[in-house]
Amino acid sequence: MNFNEILSVIGGFGKYQKVLYVWICLPQLFLAFHMFVSIFTGAVPPHLCRPTRPSASAPASSTFNLSLLSSSAGWTQLSCSASLNHSAPLLNHSSIGDGLPAERCPGGWEYSQETFHNTIVTEWDLVCDNAKLNNLGSSIYMSGLLLGAVVYGYLADKYGRRNVILVNLAIQAIFGVGAAFAPSFQIYTALRFVVGTTISGVIMNAFVLGTEWTGPKDRMMAGIITDYAFGCGYIMLAGVAYLIRDWRKLQLAISAPGFLFVFYVWVLPKSARWLMANDRKEEAWELIQKAAEMNGKPLTKDLELCQMYKVDEKTGVKKKHSFIDLVRTPKMRRRSLIVFYLWFANVFVYYGLSLHISDFEMNIYLTQLIFGLVEMPARTITLFTLNRSRKISQLAFLAVGGTACLLTIFIPDDLYAVKTGLAMTGKFGITASLSIIYVYSAEVFPTVIRQNGIGIGSMCARTGGVIAPMLHLMKSISPRAPMFLCGLCPLLGSVLTLLLPETANMPLPDTIEDIEGHDLSEEGRDVKPDVHPQTPLKKEGGAQTD
Template identity: 80%
Template sequence: MNFDEILCLIGGFGKFQKTLYIWICLPQIFLAFHMLVSVFTGAVPPHLCHSSVGPQAFLNFTFSSPSSLYGQSELSCTVPLNLSGDAGLGDGHPSEKCQGGWDYSTETFQSTIVTEWDLVCEDASLNNIGSSVYMFGLLVGAVVFGSLADKYGRRIVILFNLAIQAVFGVGAAFAPNFYVYIALRFMVGTSISGVIMNAFVLGTEWTGSKQRMLAGIITDYFFGVGYILLAGLAYLIRDWRKLQLAISAPGFLFIFYIWVLPKSARWLMANDRKEEAWELIRKAAQINGKPLTKDLEMCQVYRVEKKNEVKKKHSFIDLVRTPKMRKHSLIVFYLWFANVLVYYGLSLNISDFGMNIYLTQLIFGLVEMPARTITLFTLNRSRKFSQLAFLAVGGTACLLTIFVPSDLSIIKTVLAMIGKFGITASLSIIYVYSAEVFPTVIRQNGIGIGSMCARTGGVLAPMMYLLRRLNPHAPMVLCGLCPLLGSALTLLLPETANKPLPDTIEDVEGSPLSEEHGGVSESSPGRTDDVGSSRTD
């Protein structure tokens, strides 16, 4: 009897698991806050160069409009040498670089990090770099806290990262300069990965195989709730420091997780801590109203030695050693990268669509709900064509935005919303699809590297908007072409819906493989009927 069979006896998604998912889902709201708050704290309000001649000198000029060049026009960074007339810079009049600082419009924001530290003109790229540093923190956190969780357990890593998130998040609200601010945000980013990954794994390891897909989607819904709530919170709090404090300080309330968050019994068993595991299993069974029998408690329930033996014979090199496995792996890694690149490329730059930033944030948050819901109905029919179709929808909609004039902001926002819908649905699917493409013996290696590719996309997402200097439409062209390429590549992947999971590389290749070609000659552990049911960590 393995752990999944025990879950069937004590209840795969009873009261114990439902309570656990409440504790897992609550932090997701705050994770969304931290992931997307830079939309508001790093916003670039309309601004005008403050002439050293005096404020009266530039009264004849107007603030630059965000729709002119995403918040920055020539007038924002220079001042005309001849200020006596009404002629503007566009008439060929000589000008010089702004020396006296900038005046910012306070119509939408009281303050942002841009207005406080003048991250415009020559220093405008620092704002994008700051967002990329935060995303790099996610990558570092995924690597560091993933391995630490395998060594020390999920619960302790989740608690530690919730503490980091609260302390450094509050610290960022009091940052004395931009460089301290991005360093503190980097630490928050590492903690986000630590919580997201291990909370998902903790929930998965306690949930029966039949309910795992639904349970995973539930956590995504709470991220969407945070997405929507952030729009209202930012609308009420227009000062960036107060907003940063408002999303971070409540994190200290999670201290009560010390007493309510359980350990993973599956992880405890895999690490030969069976007495602790059985104590938790008895507790879960009691809460679910299915107490264990004495006969069951006397069973040897976990075949750790056999599974560990299989793990030692395979590494990440096996992902690219053989032809079909190499093709599948590279395509899946690209899909992870493209999905996250476009998802955050759209989410972090909503001011570019010309509509009210708070309304656009709300709309983009609301789109998350149907996008994640629809995957529940399409996934069981076809993983392959669900992935292909949603990528095609997202990419096509993003490409169409470049043909919409800037004054038709509503149409542009609707197309961006459709693009966000497609990418959000596609991102939900890739979690399930990739876990089914990789065989059991290297599944965790595949998921781990896929996650790293996703974080790389997150790092590059803020940076791709520096391409606006080459062409204002370049970022949206990239947001369109990357998913379309992914859609085409998905045609080369196998269909995995309602099919047994591959256990060995031999299953993927479809023919016997010799050891020298990276294959295995012996059978691997029994097949499973659901993603992750063979996890031992």
């Protein structure tokens, strides 16, 4: 028997697995907090230059009527420049455009506190010439996710899923709290970068741990459960941020509870599959017996582990493979490049929409709540469409997301509700598409290089995450450029999906020859015996499948 057959004996999703998923889902709430808290901590409130020599008609900051900032395009010029004619009223926007000379804000800025009491932008003046630093900080944080996916994936394979999860939860709490007390933007960014690495470490390995204990028939549902938990955190963040308007207190509120996860040292189990693969069979056997008893299916004492876990001899001699095999042959190269692009496009647009909800100029807390709520039906609908067709599901949801985003550029700026509705539809499509690409990728790649394919796909996804925060900078080219890209990328992906095969209810390909349709052995590849247990597959965001 392989481990899947062991699970069929002890129960693939019994009480043991359900309790395990409770422990897996709890951290997901705080992972969502850390992922999207920059929407609020890095928000840019309305602001005007504070003059060094106030005029008689505008003697103090109390005269600033920041509510007028959105009533005229001229006010945006007063956000980053001040009239040198100090005898002119500061709040008379006609002074800009009358040929009067202007200077960069000599006395700093005055910020509205109507929505936010304090953000990193107001504390460190990340506006005007320094506005790019705010977006750069978000990209650096996303780079942490990319590094964490690579480093902690390797460490988890070497030292075990449980150990890496525990270490990452501890680092996340320590550095998250540290970020709340950062004395400068540079230190804050560095601390957030470390937190970003732990996000990947926890998401990826928590999902791995869960799927390695779950039977094949229940893995798709189990994956959706953790997605729901992450979505709940997305929604809850809107309420937490609404109640806590100071960025330091908000950062502390989402980080300090992480210390409570110290009890995971006693309740979080190891992966029996990983223990067996690393020749620690006695430990694995103890865990299997415990799971069997909790599931009400105790095993007989005379059942030898070595008899239960041996690779089917029919697998025969296996070849050594590497990531080069993903692009070495024509059909495999086409599949790989398309899937890699789909990973990139999905994550790029997902975070492009999620991190820039303030661009829709509606109440930021309400918009965050709506964008979180829309994830629930988006993830649920995939349960009904995936079994019918992977290909059509992926294609359709990409088309819906891309079309909705593209339509926003034709909506007048004053119709905020319509633009937000279309963006919400775009988020719906992209969220569903992102859930599908996990399953689809695992079925498109053959078994011998599936791990490599999913790993590189995950890296492409994280690259999209790194670029997404910089999307806002394209508004300097055109105000509609960000949403144009958010629409174009999924539509291109939808067209490319037509070139992928249908995999629903089809046997998984095991070798490259299964895909290419001919024997590749004549190419002189080294053939060596390589009998090993089935290797679980990683997916972006931490998911796995066999």
